[in-house]
Amino acid sequence: MITLTLSAPGKNALSTALMTWLTERLAEAGGEPVFLRGEGDCFSAGLNLKEVASLDRAGMERFLGALERMVDALFHYPGPIVAFVNGHAIAGGCIVALTCDHRLALAGDRARIGLNEVPLGLRFPPKTWRLVRHRVPAHAIERVVLEGGLHAPEAARQLGLVDLVVADEAEARAYADRIAAAPQEAYAAAKRLLRGGVLDVGPDEERRFREEIVPRWITPELKARLVAVLGARG
Numbered sequence: 001m002i003t004l005t006l007s008a009p010g011k012n013a014l015s016t017a018l019m020t021w022l023t024e025r026l027a028e029a030g031g032e033p034v035f036l037r038g039e040g041d042c043f044s045a046g047l048n049l050k051e052v053a054s055l056d057r058a059g060m061e062r063f064l065g066a067l068e069r070m071v072d073a074l075f076h077y078p079g080p081i082v083a084f085v086n087g088h089a090i091a092g093g094c095i096v097a098l099t100c101d102h103r104l105a106l107a108g109d110r111a112r113i114g115l116n117e118v119p120l121g122l123r124f125p126p127k128t129w130r131l132v133r134h135r136v137p138a139h140a141i142e143r144v145v146l147e148g149g150l151h152a153p154e155a156a157r158q159l160g161l162v163d164l165v166v167a168d169e170a171e172a173r174a175y176a177d178r179i180a181a182a183p184q185e186a187y188a189a190a191k192r193l194l195r196g197g198v199l200d201v202g203p204d205e206e207r208r209f210r211e212e213i214v215p216r217w218i219t220p221e222l223k224a225r226l227v228a229v230l231g232a233r234g
Contacts, residue, residue: 002029006038011045014092019070031079033180043085044093053226060217068127074099078188082176089113098135104172105153105162112150119148121222123213126201134198
C-alpha cells in the first residue's frame with residue numbers, strides 16, 4: 001500500500017505544483033494500491049485561490065489543464081485508491097475525493113465536504129464536470145451542485161459524496177487493506193470496464209472550454225470575489 005499525502009499551504013490547497021506532484025506520483029506508483037490522505041487535520045480545502053486570482057489567461061489554461069490531468073490520472077488509475085477524507089474536502093478537494101474508488105470520511109462535526117463552485121462563481125472544466133455527473137447520485141446532484149453547500153461527514157455520506165464514515169485512520173487503513181487484497185489484474189480490468197469513456201471530452205467541448213469557460217475564470221469580478229474569500233479566511 002502506497003500512502004500519498006496532500007501537503008501544501010492553505011490547508012493543502014490545490015496549486016499547480018501540488019496537482020502536478022500528485023499526477024506524477026500516480027504515474028510512478030505503477031498500479032499499486034494507494035491510500036490518499038491530507039496532511040494535518042484537512043484533506044484539501046480546495047483550489048489555491050491565491051494562485052487562481054493571480055493568473056492571466058495563459059496561466060489559467062495551464063492551471064486548469066493541470067487540474068484536468070490530475071482528475072484523469074486519479075480516475076483512471078488502474079489500482080485501488082482509497083481516499084481518507086481526514087478533514088475538509090471543499091470544492092477541488094471534494095473533486096479529488098470523488099475521483100477515488102472508495103471515500104472514507106473521518107467522523108465528527110468539524111469537517112465540511114462539498115462542491116461550492118457555483119456560489120464562488122466558478123465554472124466546471126469539462127472532465128471535472130463529467131466526474132461530478134458520474135459520481136454524485138441523481139437524487140442529490142442538483143442540491144450538491146446548485147446549492148453548493150458544505151456538509152458534515154454523515155450528511156455528505158447521505159448525499160453520496162463519501163461512502164463511509166469511520167472512527168479513525170486505523171479503521172480507514174484496515175478497509176483499504178481489504179480492498180487491496182483483490183487480485184490486481186482482475187481489479188484493474190473491472191475498473192477499466194466501469195470507467196471507460198466516462199471522462200471523454202470531444203474537440204468541440206475542448207474548444208468551448210478554452211474560448212468560453214477559461215475567460216470567465218479571469219474576470220475582474222471573479223478575482224475580486226476570490227480575494228474577498230481569501231480575506232475572510234484570514
